[in-house]
Amino acid sequence: MITSSFRPQGHGQTRRKPDVRVLEIKRVADSTDAGRVDWILVERKEELERDPRTNEVHRGKISVFYWDLSAGTASDIPDGEFLGFYDKVFDGISITSSSLSTGGYVRVDPPRLRGGWLGTYLMNEIVAWAKQWPDTPVREVTLLAGDADDPQNRIRRNRFYERFGLEFDFTDKDKSAGVSRSILAGNLKEVTTWAQTITEHDLPRYLRAALSDAEEMAVTAHMQVRDFKELYDELRFAERHPVRWIASAWLRNRPAGVAIAVVGIVAAAWSGFKLV
Structure with missing residues (x-):
């Protein structure tokens, strides 16, 4: 059955999120980027090759693509992907690469997206996919010393993998390099800690909300243009007829004063009439 990438896939226990979705990432209050919101477009693509005799999957690939909608330009949107690979014949799964040939690692780029749990979200997609084949060995993940340029980054990187159940044999006492x-x-x-900062939106509703915001902004802009034109016309009138403008402005803005003045003038005139 053909289904839309914008709708949830499957039913019951096999039901999963839409393959295309939008992430809203809100930085936590105590972070250096507190209050910042990033919007990320995510697409999940899966390829499965099945044995024609048994219908069992003998090879599979997964790619989770992402685009940073909050940065770049319309013609140059920063993007990246997380990869996974399964091969029954060679009895292995990689959660960091599209093959079993090398021990890979993952990185979130551009750097501005780090610290919002996006990497955890994307890796969790790969791990959940890999767990379909529970008895298959996971290909090693390689940690490079160059990726741990300061102690905080090193701790954060190591903890990232360890949350998913990986343990490492390190080649140095600083734990800057090693193999899982x-x-x-x-x-x-x-891992579901990404839910602390990330909210998932389906694409049609996100686009509908964005269109509504654009329509509201257009109405506001139209009203501002109208108000500006009225103010401009008012200034031009004031330049050409300053006395009339002052009088009209006073009448518009001081109705109570006008009423008192009129009553006073009438009263004075009436008094003068009686004295005569």
């Missing part, structure tokens, strides 16, 4: 230990896909851990 053997683990079966079923022992990987899914």
Whole structure:
């Protein structure tokens, strides 16, 4: 059955999120970017090759693409992807690469997107996919010393992988480089802490909301242009007829004063009439 990438896929326990969705990332109050909101477009693509005799999956690939909608220009939107690969024949799964040939690693770019749990969100998609084959060994993840340029980054990077159940054999006492230990896909851990900062939106509703905001902004802009034109005409009138403008402005803005003045004038005139 053909289904839309904008709708949830499957039913019951096999039901999963739409393949295309929008993420709203709100920075937590105590972060350096507190109050900032980023919008990320995400697309999940999966390719499965099945054995024609048993219908079992013997090879699979997953890519989770993302685009930074809050940065760049309309013709140059920053993007990236997280990858996963499964091969039954070679009995292996990679949660960081599109093949089993090398031990990979992941990185969120551009750097401005780091610290909002986006990497955790994307990696969790890969891990959840890999757990379909629980008895399959996970290909090692390689940590490079160059990715740990300061202690805080090193701790953050190592903790990122460890949350998903990976353990490492490090090559130095600072734990800046190393290789993950053997683990079966079923022992990987899914992580949901990304929900602290990330809200998922389906694309049609996101576009509808964006269009509504644009329409509201257009109405506001139209009213501002109208108000500006009225103010401009008022200034031109004031330049050409200053006395008339002052009088009209006083009449518009001081109705109570006008009423008192009129009553006073009438009263004075009436008194003078009686004295005569």
